[in-house]
Amino acid sequence: MIKGIDHVAIAVKNLDEAVNTFENLFGLRPSRIEDIPDQGVRAAVIHIGDTELEFIEPVNPNGGVARFLETKGEGIHHICLEVDDTDEELKRLDAKGAKLIDRQARKGLAGKVAFIHPKSLHGVLIELAQKA
Amino acid sequence: MIKGIDHVAIAVKNLDEAVNTFENLFGLRPSRIEDIPDQGVRAAVIHIGDTELEFIEPVNPNGGVARFLETKGEGIHHICLEVDDTDEELKRLDAKGAKLIDRQARKGLAGKVAFIHPKSLHGVLIELAQKA
Numbered sequence: 001m002i003k004g005i006d007h008v009a010i011a012v013k014n015l016d017e018a019v020n021t022f023e024n025l026f027g028l029r030p031s032r033i034e035d036i037p038d039q040g041v042r043a044a045v046i047h048i049g050d051t052e053l054e055f056i057e058p059v060n061p062n063g064g065v066a067r068f069l070e071t072k073g074e075g076i077h078h079i080c081l082e083v084d085d086t087d088e089e090l091k092r093l094d095a096k097g098a099k100l101i102d103r104q105a106r107k108g109l110a111g112k113v114a115f116i117h118p119k120s121l122h123g124v125l126i127e128l129a130q131k132a
Numbered sequence: 133m134i135k136g137i138d139h140v141a142i143a144v145k146n147l148d149e150a151v152n153t154f155e156n157l158f159g160l161r162p163s164r165i166e167d168i169p170d171q172g173v174r175a176a177v178i179h180i181g182d183t184e185l186e187f188i189e190p191v192n193p194n195g196g197v198a199r200f201l202e203t204k205g206e207g208i209h210h211i212c213l214e215v216d217d218t219d220e221e222l223k224r225l226d227a228k229g230a231k232l233i234d235r236q237a238r239k240g241l242a243g244k245v246a247f248i249h250p251k252s253l254h255g256v257l258i259e260l261a262q263k264a
Contacts, residue, residue, distance in 0.1 A: 002158050002159065003181060004183070005137070005180055005181055005185075008208075010255075012254045021253065021254060025225055025228055025252070027133070027134065028134060048137055049135060049136025049214070050182040051136070051137050051183055053211075055254075074254045074256075075255030076140075076210075076255075079140060079185075081180075082181075096156065098157055120153075120157070121154075122142065122150045122207070123144075124142055
């Protein structure tokens, strides 16, 4: 079951510059900046109302976010939906024929996470996250 | 002042297909489907937690959303931030040198709205919306 939008992620070349821009223009300040080695990124999380914006800068030049920047440039990267049980959702989505990027939930910044391929979702990369 | 994320908009070629896909895979159903002539789109709004996903299909082949689909394909199109006063925000952003698409708020689906150019915002198209 989808409980809400956990965050919307924005891929940027330089995390500090992006954070400065959004602080300068909108007064939005990150509550934390973290390395997420398994996704090959450094991330800044900005709480905004009941959801979050997340800026991600690739630290691994061979990772998905680095490839995204090379092909599409900076911009909105994915939407993360909060779910009750990521593994259950993956089973259900697999049975319905959705193209999964992760076949099993793994530990991410937002909890137990998994990505669904944009080919199944009208070009939208969706992350599922089950909070700790 | 930024009060929250009003919605995240997804540009699609066929609104009904996109709505069916997200209902089938995630159980998400639109609460309303509306024409927004001044933006040249038909839109489906899905409440999700305290925010919304909005699918938009161009009905005007010369509009911005049609051009987006031609050049980038289907995918996440913009983030809408709720503000207290759209015209005040535009004045403030203009004074800070942000590139504005709309210099004055106009009536949109989400209230009194205006768009800020992605060139000023690390590739992110931002809509501001002041609720009615």
